[in-house]
Each structure stands twice: as structure tokens, then as C-alpha cells.
Amino acid sequence: MKLQDRVAVVTGAxxxxxxxxxxxxAKEGAKVIVADLNLEGxxxxxxxxISNGGVAKAIQVNVAKLxxxxxxxxxxxSEYGTLDILVNNAGIMDSFEPAGEITDEKWDLIFDINxxxxxxxxxxxxxxxxEKGKGVIVNTASTGGLNGAHAGAAYxxxxxxxxxxxxxxxxxxANKGIRCNAIAPxxxxxxxxxSMKNISxxxxxxxxxAQGVIPRVGTPEEIAxxxxxxxxxxxxxxxxxxxxxxxxxxxAF
Numbered sequence: 265m266k267l268q269d270r271v272a273v274v275t276g277a278x279x280x281x282x283x284x285x286x287x288x289x290a291k292e293g294a295k296v297i298v299a300d301l302n303l304e305g306x307x308x309x310x311x312x313x314i315s316n317g318g319v320a321k322a323i324q325v326n327v328a329k330l331x332x333x334x335x336x337x338x339x340x341x342s343e344y345g346t347l348d349i350l351v352n353n354a355g356i357m358d359s360f361e362p363a364g365e366i367t368d369e370k371w372d373l374i375f376d377i378n379x380x381x382x383x384x385x386x387x388x389x390x391x392x393x394x395e396k397g398k399g400v401i402v403n404t405a406s407t408g409g410l411n412g413a414h415a416g417a418a419y420x421x422x423x424x425x426x427x428x429x430x431x432x433x434x435x436x437x438a439n440k441g442i443r444c445n446a447i448a449p450x451x452x453x454x455x456x457x458x459s460m461k462n463i464s465x466x467x468x469x470x471x472x473x474a475q476g477v478i479p480r481v482g483t484p485e486e487i488a489x490x491x492x493x494x495x496x497x498x499x500x501x502x503x504x505x506x507x508x509x510x511x512x513x514x515x516a517f
Contacts, residue, residue, distance in 0.1 A: 265293035266496040271344040273297040273336060275327055275385070276354030278305030280454030281404065284488035285351055290318030292492060295344045299325040299336050300354070319344075327354045327381035328373070337388045346396065349495045350389045352382040352426075353404040358416035359460045360467030371418045378422035382429060386444070390437070398441040402494045403430050404487075405446040405506055407514050413474035416467050427506055434504020443503040445494045450510025451475070452482045479511040 272289050276282035278300035286296045290313040298313075298320050300306040306322035313320040323339055325332045340347045355378045358370065382403055393399025408414035409423030426446060433444040490509045493499050508514050 265291075266492060266498065267349070268293035270294045270348040270495075271297075271340055271346050272349035272351065272495065273299060273340050273347060273385075273389075274351040274353055275299045275325060275336075275381070276404075278302040278309055281449065281452065281484045281487045281491075282351070282353040283309050284484035285353060285491045286320065287313060287318075288485075288488040288492050289349070289495065290320055291316065292496075294349065294495075295319040296321075297336065297340045297343070298322045299327075301326050325354075327385070328376040330384055333381060333384045334388050337385065337392070341392065347389055347392045347399070348396075349400045349402070350385055351402045351404075351491060351495070352385050353402075354381060355404060355406075355422075357460050358419040359462055360464045360471055361416040361418065362464065362467045362470070363417045365464055365467065366417050374418040374422050375425075378419070379425045379429070382426055386429070386433060390442070393437075393442045394440055396441075399443075400495050401430075401433065401442070401444040402491050403444070403446040405430065405448045407448050407450045407508060407510050409446075410448055410506070410508070410514055411474075411517055413471060413517070415471065416464065430506060431504045438503055443494075443499070445499070445502055445504065446506045447487060447490050447494070448506050448508045448510065448514075449487050450482060450508070450513040451478045451480075452484060452487060454484060474517075477516050478513050482509065482511060 303324035406423040430446040
């Protein structure tokens with residue numbers, strides 16, 4: 265198994281891509297902290313992992329709160345003795361608002377969840393990785409972090425920031441045995457749309473131009489396979505980069 269006896273934290277793991285990543289990591293031998301604001305959903309994921317012979321623990325985490333993030337990493341260490349893999353997957357969408365329509369409150373919320381949480385989790389995990397002389401960070405970015413046509417202003421900017429943080433972290437700690445990479449999923453069948461309310465008619469009409477050339481919608485399980493590659497030794501020479509998993513969507517631009 266590719267992750268035998270490694271300890272992983274996965275945020276946003278009660279559903280969608282996070283759920284699939286947590287399940288696959290456990291199947292490959294990792295002990296997994298299943299972190300999500302939805303504790304009931306996280307516990308259901310853990311029950312499924314345990315029933316299949318895996319090891320996991322659910323924890324309620326609001327990634328917009330510093331104390332929750334720090335407790336999440338501390339729980340991994342107290343439960344399993346260390347941390348080897350951090351997957352920053354939790355995120356929310358905007359409602360396709362362009363710059364002229366976004367509010368300060370919505371901007372701040374999206375950045376707190378999509379971007380600041382990635383920095384905070386990384387910052388908390390790095391001392392553990394530095395002491396061990398090794399560690400892996402996998403961030404969920406987005407094809408919206410690579411161009412301007414897939415979401416509104418806030419989500420697009422937040423995911424561009426995740427890409428920049430990924431590259432900087434990968435470079436900064438490259439000679440410390442620490443790798444940091446990101447996945448940029450394209451259209452994927454998850455429930456992230458549940459966070460979208462009062463959708464901007466103008467913004468959504470503009471993004472339809474790009475949506476019209478989506479080759480197909482991916483599955484969370486397909487994204488999990490990329491996350492497994494990045495967490496495993498199979499990607500030992502891959503660092504500070506972003507892998508697009510979008511069936512070729514962004515190759516059109």
C-alpha cells in the first residue's frame with residue numbers, strides 16, 4: 265500500500281473530493297483525520313473507512329477559525345503520534361459575482377475559507393515536517409485558479425492565491441524534505457454548489473462561455489487518484505507545481 269502507516273489530515277472530508285481522498289488514503293494504509301464542519305457527515309465517512317478495515321477519526325473543523333485548524337493538527341499528533349500528509353481541500357464557491365458586485369463580507373468569507381485556511385494549516389504543520397525532515401502538502405486549487413473565466417472575482421482570486429502559496433511553499437522548503445503541490449480540478453460532480461446563493465446573472469452569463477467547452481464532468485474519485493499520486497512516493501520529484509485534472513478543459517485556453 266502506497267501510504268502504509270502514514271498519518272493524513274484531510275479537510276472538507278465529509279463529502280465530495282475530500283471524502284474520496286480520505287477513503288482512498290485509508291485504503292492505501294494511511295491513518296486519516298477526517299475534518300469537516302459537518303461532523304455527522306465526517307463520522308459517516310469514518311464509519312465507512314473503519315468498516316473496510318481502515319483507521320480514521322472524525323473531527324469538526326471550521327477552517328475559517330484558527331483554533332479549529334490548530335486543534336485539527338494537534339489531534340492528528342495526539343491520536344496517531346505524528347503528521348505526514350496535509351490535504352487542504354475545504355472550500356466554498358462564490359456566486360459568480362464580478363468585481364463590480366462582490367461585497368467585502370463575501371470576499372472576506374471566501375478568502376478565510378479558501379485561502380487563509382491553507383496558510384494556517386500549512387503553518388501549523390511545517391514545524392512537524394521540519395522536525396521529521398519530510399512531509400507532504402496537497403492543496404485543492406481549481407482551474408479557476410489558472411484563468412479568469414470559471415467563477416466570480418472572489419473565488420477566482422482566492423484560488424489564484426492558493427496556486428501562488430503552493431509554488432512558494434514548494435520552493436521555500438524544497439531542500440527540507442517537504443513537498444507542496446496542488447490539484448486544479450475542472451468541473452467535478454460535488455456539492456460545492458450548495459454554497460452558491462443569489463447567483464449573479466451577469467457573472468454566470470459570462471462564465472457560460474467557458475463552460476460550453478467542458479469535455480466532461482469528472483468524479484471525486486478521479487481527483488482522489490491525483491491526490492494519492494501527490495501524497496505518495498510516486499511523485500517524489502514533483503514539487504511546487506499544479507496538476508490540472510479537467511479532462512483537457514483548460515488546454516482550450
